Amino acid sequence: MTDSTVAMRLAQYAHEFRKQRLPVKIIHLVRQRFIDSLACVLGAYGADPVTAAVCYAAANTAKSSSVFGTDLKTTPEIAAFANGLMVRFLDYNDGYMGKEPGHPSDNIPACLAVAQAEGATGAELISAIVLAYEIQMRLQDAASLNKRGWDHVNYINVAMAVAASNLMKLDVLQTEQAINIALSGHLAMRQVRSGSLSDWKGCSAANAARNAIFAAQLARHGMTGPSPIFEGEMGFFKQVSGPFELDTDRFGTPDNGDYAICRSLTKTFPTNGELHTAVWAALDLRKRIDGVGEIAAITIETSEFNRRVLADTPEKWLPKTRETADHSLPYNVARALLDGDITIGSYSAEKIADPAAIALMDKIVVAEDPALTALFPRHLANRVSVTLLSGKQVVSEMITGPGSVETPMNDHDFERKFVRMAAPHIDATAQARVLGLVARLEEQDEFESLFAAMTVS
Structure with a gap:
């Protein structure tokens, strides 16, 4: 591990990550997590917070990124918020417990929004998703935030800033600045999960992803952020997390096969x-x-x-x-x-x-x-x-149960979960179209077909 800052090491790892040829097993895991997320999206259709987010998107239309369940298009950051809320609302999407809990699939709808806006391919989308999982889960392993009064979505600030930077094809220095901006400007408090919980419990991760995309957009145009954001005198270590080690040399590569996504857990019940x-x-x-x-x-x-x-x-x-x-x-x-x-x-x-x-x-x-x-x-x-x-x-x-590393859900389990959530909202033909598109996700060169199939008639 070098003596460079954490933000720079993450940016360098991300830049090299673009060149990786992901193993077939990892691509398969992404397809499973993608279907799992779409099941959560469908189950959230019509919920009051989702309706509010869709109304916000309708008031801010653009030609970039689609909103699930509708024919709306808006900016990538607003689409990431609305779609991210849908994934998170039921508390049914995947999770991971390190020193800090979190839900790495919160990055999936945000990656999709940026991929659509940037004209990225399905293969590039998959790569960004794996990268976001890698960074968020490694941060979750590194330090607890909740014990110090901060929310776990602060790690999404970093993970999604990096993933968005990759989809936007930013260079190493721009990616470093995206991290600096996202983490410095958008810290979330743990009060969101304390006492009587509000609508914002399901919005906190989506908001972090939205802010991370905004940070990457600014970095693309030359904006710089506070540095060193982790190690500085008033930085993340001293103000939020406490010091921790993050050895990017041990992150997932095709050579070691140790991708964090392999350790994410999926849910059989729509609860914590x-x-x-x-x-x-x-x-x-x-x-x-x-x-x-x-x-x-x-x-x-x-x-x-x-x-x-x-x-x-x-x-x-x-x-x-x-x-x-x-x-x-x-x-x-x-x-x-x-x-x-x-x-x-x-x-x-x-x-x-x-x-x-x-x-x-x-x-x-x-x-x-x-x-x-x-x-x-x-x-x-x-x-x-x-x-x-x-x-x-x-x-x-x-000690353990279905959806764990020891007893993972299989393709049939994910498909059954998707169909159960989809049945009240889209017909069998549309369901089959969605499943077929995701089964060939790495081959896709557009995502409008997916959103069309997910639209409520």
Whole structure:
């Protein structure tokens, strides 16, 4: 590793990345993550925050980039925001847990918006997506932000600035400046995921991607940003993250095959990824007891992170919004015990206000187990114990589950998820067109066909 700044090393890695011939396995993973993201987009159609973002795009039309579900075109940064919100709204897109949690697929709609505006090919789009995953996930491995009061999307500022720079074919110095501008000017606070959560929970990543594109556009035209942005006296290390090492010599290449995207996790439930194993445990317990009416008490043993983030305030035991409910450990365990599943409908206003769920949450205690914390973040483990009125205790511990590195979702799983989300919005012919286009994503030379197939008739 050289003595140059972090921003310069990232820019140099990105410049060399353009020359890489990606392995077939990595291209396949991108296609899976792309379909997964489109499933999330379809599931978000019609949601109030999405409608607001689409209305904003309609008020700012341009000829550059398309907005999913519509025939609108707008600027790449606005399209990245609207489409990024759709990917993120359900909390159903992929994720990764390093020292900091995050969702690397938040970069996919932004990369697509820039690719469309720049006339990039499908192969160039795939390369930018892999690059964004690489940088965001390596940063997530490097340092925690949430413990210091900052949101994980600050890493998207960097990842997407680099990915946009590559799609715009900026040089090394311009890419360095895009990083400097994006990171300096657009820091996001962790309050977005604290207490009662708002619409902005689903917007924070999309906004970071929007700002990163704006930064790359400015850098293209000669704008410079504060430097050194990481190491400076008032820089990111001292003000936000604390110092960390980032050895770009160890980043993914065709020679080492160690691309970060291989470690990203996909979701079988439309909820926070760190609590998936608690849902699986609750579903297991549901089969082993006669009914929730027999439950006297419930204990959820979890990691320090989960207790601090998913069971941190009274609102997590009495959620009022969808965004709070899908990040509530007590609510999701209660809902799984009651219904035998977690679906989009689990977060309807009626379900959130359900007296049966509220009564069951009143019986829940959440506690950290140091043994489960020790497994974190390699394993996002949870243990759920129910004590029955008879005094009998039934326990289920889940170390891992479907969508993990150990048991990844396969092509059929992703297609089934896509069809389930698509069915209320586009017909079978359109669904087949989308699946066919993504199956040949690296061969595409335009993306209008994809947006046309995703448009609600």
